[in-house]
Amino acid sequence: MSEIIGYSLISVGILFDLLGCVGLIRLPDVYNRLQAATKSVTMGTCMILFGVFVKSGFTPLGAKALLCMVFILITSPTAAHALARGAYKAGVRLWQKSVCDFYEPVNILRARDVMSREVTFINPDEKLEKAIEILTEKKISGLPVVNSESTLVGIITEKDIISYSAKRKIEKAKVREAMTAKVTSFPPEAEVEKIADTISKNKFRRVPIVENGKVVGIVSRRDIIQILTKKKDPTPTVKDEDDLFNSLNRKKRKVGGG
Amino acid sequence: MIEIYFSVLVLCCFFCLYRIGRGPTPPDRAVGIDILGIVVVGFCALFAVFTGRDFYINIAIAWSLLSFIGTLAIVKHLEGKGFDE
Structure with a gap:
């Protein structure tokens, strides 16, 4: 009797092993392979070992099999859990048709968490x-320029004013003439990391946050620095803002990648 | 009967070897090695039964232990840490 039970356990176990190994071959990414192979091969090998135990009883062989x-x-x-985590940390991507990634960090900072909501505007005809x-x-050092329909039309900064004053007199000039009309803006859902990237690449000092065509906030370098250093104190302590900003930006990306 | 058992297990081992050789990522190969270890443990246990020699099951125990430790070492390496961290 124990012979029959033992052999049937071994047979089923070998079948599980085979199916697990087919999964290892056929499935599309490392996580799927790990999942298929580990579960069924562990189950299969355990059934083989249990079959060996049932077949030989409490002999040294059976006890060792148990x-x-x-x-x-x-x-x-x-081992499988550790391997999955290791693969994720080593940067192995999920299969492109994967529907969700719960291991991804959930607390991504968005523009709406960082932006200053009290924005001072100016009309282009001022x-x-x-x-x-x-x-x-x-x-x-800069102001978003907003027309009477409260749409963003440009941005005026100290730099604009200085370069304008080098060419013409500023006494009678309108904001419209000196402002930068081409503005890069972001929606409130934009990731702060992406904004920081844009700011540092284009040497901007601030970007307006626009929702439905209206300016709802502004993200300046200082806002991002304060978030990165977790300082709520608005007075700047570092003289060279550019250097601090760049080093923090690099550091943050390094942490995110590793 | 015995022949079928062993040939299926050898086939499983070749599947694992295919994954170890093909990759494409290092964790894929590590999975292949891990699974190969477990299949070999089953293989050794069966071998112990059919040859009637007890010491094959000792090999199975040692192999499962080493396979586990080896996988953890590979994982440490994949995470970019040294083995003593």
Whole structure:
């Protein structure tokens, strides 16, 4: 009787092994292969070992087979989990048709978490002197230019004003003439990392955040630095903003990649 | 009967070897090695039964232990750490 049970367990176990190995061959990415192969091959080998135990009873052989079975039951899933994690950390991508990736970090910072919501605007038909007044009064270096329909039409910065004043007189000039009309803006859902990338590549100092054509906030270098260093204190402590910004940006990308 | 058992297990081993050789990523090969280890454990246990020699099951136990440790070492390497971390 124990012979028959033992042999049938061994047969089924070998079948599981075979199916697991077919999965190892056929499935599309490392995680799927790991999943198919580990489960069914562990099950199959455990059934073989249990079959050996049933067949030979409490002889040294049977007892050792049982011991081996318990050991594989514990170690094999552990090894598989570690391997999956290692593969993920080594940067192996999921199959392109995978539907979800729960291991991906969920707390991605979005523009809406970082942006300053109190934005000072200026109308394109205002005088340039007025813009300078606002800039000096608020101690900021740039203003989004918004027309009467509250759509973003440009951005005016200290740099624009300086280069304008080098060519023409600023006394009678309008904001429209000096502003940069081509503005890179982001939706509130944009990832902060992407914004930081754009800012550092194009040497921007700030980007407006636009939702349905309206400016809802502004993300400046300082906003990003404060988030990265987790400092709420708005007074800057570092003199060279560019250097700090670039080093933080690099550091953050390195952490995200590893 | 015995021939079928062993030939199927050898076939399984060749499937694993295919995955080890083909890759394409290092973790794929590691999976192949891990699974090969488990299949070989079953193979050794069967061998112990059919030859009547007990020591094959000792090989199975040692192999399962080494396969586990080896996989963990590979994982450490994949995560970019040294073995003593």
